[in-house]
Amino acid sequence: MKSWWYLAVSLISFTLVGCESGSIVPGESPPTVLMSNTTPIPKEANKLLSLSTPCCKSFADLPYRELKLESSFESVMDGSYPTFNFDSGKSFFVALQLPKSNRPLSVEIQSVAAEDRVFAPTVVVLDSNFQPTRTFNSDYFKYKTASMFRPERLEGYLDGVAGFKDETYIVIYSTSDSLVQSTQMIHPAKQFAKGRNLAIPDIPDPFAKHSPLGVLAVYVTPTSIDNREEKAPQQFSKEKEVAADIYINEQIRRAVAEGRIEEAMHLVEDAEANGSTTARKTFIDAVKKQ
Amino acid sequence: MKNNKRVFAIAPLATAVAASLFTLSASAVEFHGYFRSGVGVSDNGSQQCANNQHWGRLGNECETYAEVDFQQELYNRDGKTMKVETMWAMVTDQNGDWEPMGDGGDNSAQGTISLRQFNIQAKGYIGDATLWAGKRFYQRHDIHHIDLFYWDTSGPGAGIEGLSAGVGKLSLAWIRADGDGDSNSNANNIDVRYAGIPLGSSSLEVGLLYRIENLTDAEDDAGQADDASTMLTAELTTPIMGGFNKLVGQFGDEGYAWAMRYNGGGQWVGSVGAGNTGFRVINHGVIKPGGGAFELGYAAYYGMTEDGDNDDREILSVTARPMVKLTDTTRAIFEVGYFQGDHGSFGDVGGTKLTAAYAWSAGPGYWARPEIRVFASVMTDDENDTAFRGEDSVFNFGVQAEAWW
Structure with a gap:
């Protein structure tokens, strides 16, 4: 019959645990x-x-x-x-x-x-x-x-x-x-x-x-x-996408002109992630001009 | 591939698993599975487990059991799909870290590994039905809280499943069921089910399971019994109180007569040739009375086998698993079970089990898993004074994890 005593003790413990984690702070x-x-x-x-x-x-x-x-x-x-x-x-x-x-x-x-x-x-x-x-x-x-x-x-x-x-x-x-x-x-x-x-x-x-x-x-x-x-x-407005393309290409040209080549390369990757098809060509053309 | 790629780019693990249930991207591997495992002690040595199909499984599982299931759609074209499903099941004694499995027969293993599923399910080839072949869990009906599979003809086979016919759906299957590698004979189940017959708000399913012993000429000449075994099942599913109730009537003869008393359901047969019969009535369900914080799983069944050679055998079991939600991720679970019956010349059997548990789970519902539960349990055998290492009762205490996904 000692089994039943163990069960009773366990139940009391569970109740205490339950009260503690049941409250929401x-x-x-x-x-x-x-x-x-x-x-x-x-x-x-x-x-x-x-x-x-x-x-x-x-x-x-x-x-x-x-x-x-x-x-x-x-x-x-x-x-x-x-x-x-x-x-x-x-x-x-x-x-x-x-x-x-x-x-x-x-x-x-x-x-x-x-x-x-x-x-x-x-x-x-x-x-x-x-x-x-x-x-x-x-x-x-x-x-x-x-x-x-x-x-x-x-x-x-x-x-x-x-x-x-x-x-x-x-x-x-x-x-x-x-x-x-x-x-x-x-x-x-x-x-x-x-x-x-x-x-x-x-x-x-x-x-x-x-x-x-x-x-x-x-x-x-x-x-x-x-x-x-x-x-x-x-779909995002086409007009705004073209505007963003022009802006980023300008950023790429400026970065190349100022010798920040690595940054320019990152910008190309970012631009391509944004769907640009002109960024890479812009970068290459800018480098050739140097 | 498109969908798959995106899933992995965004959240490598969680999203991949999340995509598995019900959403089918053509080539993604779906990972399903189940396991239970934990640790426990009794007031008399190691944790002691018994009779879980009679008085319930909560706090009454001493082993680690796991199923690992992979599914992949291999073909999807013009409305025709083919899916392959594989599953291994593993069980160990859960008594230490290093538990070797599958020892090839030298008895060093503390666990076994079993190939339970390897099949193809094809849709779009035969009307709205699924054409399938291979090893498969086949339309298993169970009572979760007592781990009783009362209608389960899983095995290697082939069939046509869920073919619209009249008001319901027809399923036909041929499944081998002897499980015997040593003999040249075998046994084959013919499984016919008709599901979805509307009866008010309820749904009726009826099934015939017919097992044919396929003896060799030599066995036949030697006069080995080859009587066919039959199991009939009718199951009425009724949606009630946010859940369901299932009322099941079953009849078995010859080998399946024994299933009625001894917790079978098509997986195995007893001896044939004696003209035995048996029946079983089951009522079970999971409901949410009041629709709130309280949920209840319950089951009652009576099974009987009329043994032509010896005494009749009976079993009566009543169990309930009430669950009280404390928060959205914690709950108190209780399990109460009682059974009595007889075991022929071995005498009477019976007892009670009372279990309380506190659980942390991934959600508030009865079926929410994963779950980690701390349990305390008392089991008392009413008939055998030495059932638990010389005592009639045992106290178990432990922690168990259970998950399905």
Whole structure:
């Protein structure tokens, strides 16, 4: 019967451990694997949205937070987040300033889903004057099932933004249209069955209601030369691309003229990562002139 | 290749693995797998494990078990795809660092390695069905928390799976099942299943498993029994409380009569030729009552084999695994199990198990893994006073990791 005493002692210990790690300290960085059911249920979140007063009059006034290259940015959106009257309706938002880089950026955006709710992101990219350059609509972000390292989520990559193009900010928000929609998930029991080679149970999949609040994770990487052809479907203005080409070619010529050959070579690589077809010839011509 | 390249450029490890479930890029290798492993002690020497298919597996697994699975789509053209799947399974005693596996028969090994899958699954060739051949985990039905595979005819074979026919889908398979390398005879399972019959909000699946003993002329002349064995299964799946309930009725005769009492499901047979019959009724599920922090896995089954030569054999098992979410990544898990039955001339069997665990996991749900759990467990044998090294009960304590991906 001593077995039962051991069990009782263990139970008490577990209870103590449970109390300790169950508390959440405000201001601490969120855990790596985030769950969106830490945010209010959609009904409450909608109420918070309708009661909120927009923080700002224009994109220029938004509180931008700085993104760093290859460093996770995580945001657990709650009722204290600011709102803004977008053309598509009032919405909570996360406003971010892209890191400076000569290389175009790939911006990975994940919106973590709970079984019953998810924030459906729409992303507008702004130039240095806070003018929109392009918009990634919520259907650009696709549902992905949970895996070893990642929770269930809506996920999308904004490829080829910034670099030599004048793209400085992104604003992540949701539209009134997407708020009345939902995302069909795959039932966790089915995911488990697939992962373990079991017969998949014939049951309906849950739908996650789109909520005005959610949990976002953003990760920015510079584009390497090898995958420069991987452009986002949203095309950047051709006119602005030509302008960027002229600018960088001027920089290359000046660097060569001033004897900064190595720097000029780096600029050629950066320009090519940005899609330039004239930078290399500009460099060679400049060297020949010396 | 395009997609693959980008995946690796962005986040070498995490994204590559993340891309595996459900998303299929034409040439990316999908890495799937499963393992459980850990460390434990009992109040009477090393951790003691028993009867997990009767009273539950939580805190009741003493071995390390792993499956490593690689899949790759080798062909994708004009709506026709071919995927190859391979899997090795490994098990060791989990008693030290150096545990040799696959010793070739000299008994030095503390572990074994098994080739469990190597098959091709082809789609787009026969209607909406999957044409497959090779070694394969075939439509396995299990109860997770008691590790009971009650309908599982995996093995080397070939078949057509999921062919639309009427309201449901038809699957036909031929799978070898004797597992015997020494004899010239073999045994072959013919597996017929019809799934997806709608019954209200429920879905019914029925199946016939027919095993044919294929004797050599010499064995036949010697009068060796070659009676065919039959297993019939009907399974009703009902979506309830954010999860599912499965009600299963099974009947077996000859070799499959024994499966009903002894936790089989098509993987093996008992002796044939005695005209035995058996049946089993199972009800199990995983539900989320209240839709909140509480989830429950449960199972109850009764199985019986009518033994023509000896006594009848029975087994009754009732188990539950309630789980209470504490935070999004921590939870308390309990497991309660009770069983009673008889083992023919060996007498009665039965007992109870009570387990509590505290776990850290990658998510809040019942199925969320990976998970690391600290467990404490008491198992008491009601019938055998010396079941656990001379005592009728044992206390186990340990830490276990479990993951699938």
